[in-house]
Amino acid sequence: MTGEVHREPIFSYTAGGMKELLELKQLSFKYPDYPGLEFPQLFSNINLTLNKGDFRIVLGKPESGKTTLSRIITGLIPRYTGGVLTGSILLNGKTTAELKPYELIEQAGTVFQNPDEQIITTRCDTEIAFPMESLGWERTIMTKRIDAALHDTDISRLKTRNPATLSGGEKKKLLIASLFALDPDVWILDETLEELDPASVQMILTQILQKEKTVLLLASKNPKIPENIQALYSVFSEGELFHRENLPEHSYQELLEQEGLVIPGNSTSFSLPVTLKKENKNGELLLQIRNVRYSYEGNREFSLTIDNLSLHKGEILSIVGENGSGKSTLGKILSGLIQPSSGDISIRNGEYMQSATAQALNAFTGFLFQNPDSQIFLPTVKEELSFNLDLDEHVLSDTIQLFSLPGKDVPPALMSYGARKRLQGAVYYLLAKRLYIIDEADSGLSINDYSNIISLLKKKNAALIIITHNMELSRFFSDRTYIMERGAIIKTIEKNQFSRVQTYFDTIKGNQ
Amino acid sequence: MITSTYQNGNSYIHKTDPRMKLFLLVFFTVSFFITDSISVTSLYFLFIMFLIGSSIGIKGMAAPVKTIYPLLIFVALLTPPFHPGGTVYLRIGSHILVSNNGIMETLRLIIRFTGITGIFFLFFRTTSIDDLILSLRWFHVPFTITLILTIAIRYIPHMIYLYTSVTDAHKLRKNWNSKEEKISFKTRIKNLFPVLVSVLIQSIKAIPTLAMSLELKGFGSKRPRSRYMTIHQYYSFPLQLFLLSAIVLTVILSAIL
């Protein structure tokens, strides 16, 4: 943790001045059904009150309704999705039922989980300016607010850059800056702290709280927040919202574990699938890399340098690193999508190890992209699974069951993100590759789904590479962890050495 | 990331007000069409080539011609037979293939087409799309149109990324057992089809999310919009207005005389 640690909360509210900014009363929601695909009640009778200056973290596994809730509060749902919404929402004591999203932006602002879906212009300053222009603010005020907001989020140097060229973390800072400039009363942050480093988290949260903003932070993993911030917690579980202050502490902790919201470090309640528990040191060699180099045309700052890497059958390797550290480049090389400038990649072909061509690697490796939609092409689950394969009904229905897919005739494009992610796993499960690379799958999947997919893929006599930025996850699942930075492996951690390592950022600090 | 043929630079044309450049672009294009005299259009042509040469360099002068030379060959071959007259240089039987009129007409078309290509090349090479959009705003093109353009340009790199990753994913799922050495036209389309479906579905699914994002930025509000960025913050239009009127006047005078 950087910076001074204040033991006392920066903000405090007095009972007399307490003011309800946001109240949700008996809120229930259900998405509309499609033929062949029914959606259950998403949540029922949610009650939640945010007073001025509150910092409340709502935890819930993926698809528990967090994003939907944020969009209901900001007036986007059911406006865009249809569905049945009952109950009431009060902002500053007034009901929002009749208000359009653009009439609410001065009261409640939000940052989307995926910043790419929210950015609409080609320059950072015009991006921040856009909502203020909509409100008809004076140019002089806008200029002042934009500069202050960029300064507060420490991205002043990016003012005239094209947002498309920013890293994930910088994009989130830009959207936070946008809220700073617009200055709404309630801030709804959807997984916003995910890609930010601890120093940025500390800085931004401190800024928000100094301005006495009211924050609703939605997260699928218990976020590490600075100790000087006094946070309230709520948990989504089976369509209900529980508040920590109303529960005995042990039931709250149980709830977190039951929902898979904490990585089960010492807990016993989460059991690993059997295939994951076995130590896998002595499987046959599947892949061997020697002296591989790769650099992108026109980018001199980055080059991939992997001198030696080998993988055995049944082995799980984690690769941890920040955006741009070369994780995905390595993945693309191992699956033959790009070709290294030099070096050798050998793969097992029956009895022997053989230097592999790009096409051989295409066939050898299954690369599960972070975005499952790039790997889904066809109108139904059945067609998708049997694409280019000769599947009998039996295998099909088994697979559908193993990956808990909603049915063989359902259009994948209509399924939830988690289900699409599971479908992606099922597709590669059936393709029986020898190496699976799983890219950042933890962000949209519950921990149970995640470990289920990993253990099923591992059964296929394959080796696995997990790309993640979550250290705890890699400690939990993998036999070995590589830390990558600027295209090179800077640190190797074996499973048994993992004891005290906590996060990626701690590791980097310890290393320097 | 390719978003236009624009290349950053420091030349005087780069520094010229994009509104003036836009005006000259339209002005010269129209002039090329309404002027019949070869000597006058040659003058325009030389002026445009001078602008390219003096701002981008001599090499830049060849760039626009490179993109159109196959068509210029067609023009040279196909125009003369349709415009017989004057001294005949080549004939087969009773068909006049090359004559004085034909050559003059060919010259006129080549100068016109190369000139128009040159001025478009110069404009887009020295004007960023952002500046073009701001200029369009200044010429009272409605906000909705310029907004649509801005968002479209913001999404093009995203779409390119989408298309590449879907193609990559498709490669990893191909059936590698069947060895097709030659990829026929039909197989190409067959392989492309699922990729296109996937790209389209992802794009279509992005529409409501983008609409939500627009409304969260206050789009739809009935309040009058203010403007953070306008073109005259960056360029001093009145100073260059003098030069502009000089050029326009010269062109009009030379056309009349």
Next chain:
Amino acid sequence: MSDQEQKNTFTRFSAFRIASLAILIAVTTIFTYLIRIPTAPTRGYLNLGDVAVFFTAITFGPFSALIAGGLGTALADIISGYAQWAPITFFAHGIQGFIVGLIIFAHRKNADNLRIGIVRLVLAFLGATIIMAGTYFVTGGFMYGFGAAATEIPGNILQNVAGVLIGYPLALAVRKAYPPVLTYKW
């Protein structure tokens, strides 16, 4: 083409219309600019711009096809260094899309009649080809002579053949895979 035109209410919002046009322009641009299938004559390759135009017209209707088809292909011209064609392209493909949209969505009562469906498609193809190839021919004729402009006609007809032969099945496949798109027409 079954017609479940239970309209989505959000297609009325101006934000939705702006968003759909912007995305469709981007789609048309990359279809034209990025996806090229090598073939024999004239331009040497077939681009999928017309496929995008047909898809947009069939899925989103004439007005979207007018704007997205026109601006998307014009933008592709600008990006690939053929900016001088951009104004012409805008009209050629914009009106092409508009005509296809009008014909496909005319007389929706008979939407399920296969024979009328085929007639409609043939008419749309003919209208699109005449408009698109015609616009290029006439404007090209003024710019660089009708002789040279005529050499482009076969290529442009081929573009339209690809447009209807790929664009129509594509529209059907997308409807099947993502049924909500049926309500996106405005």
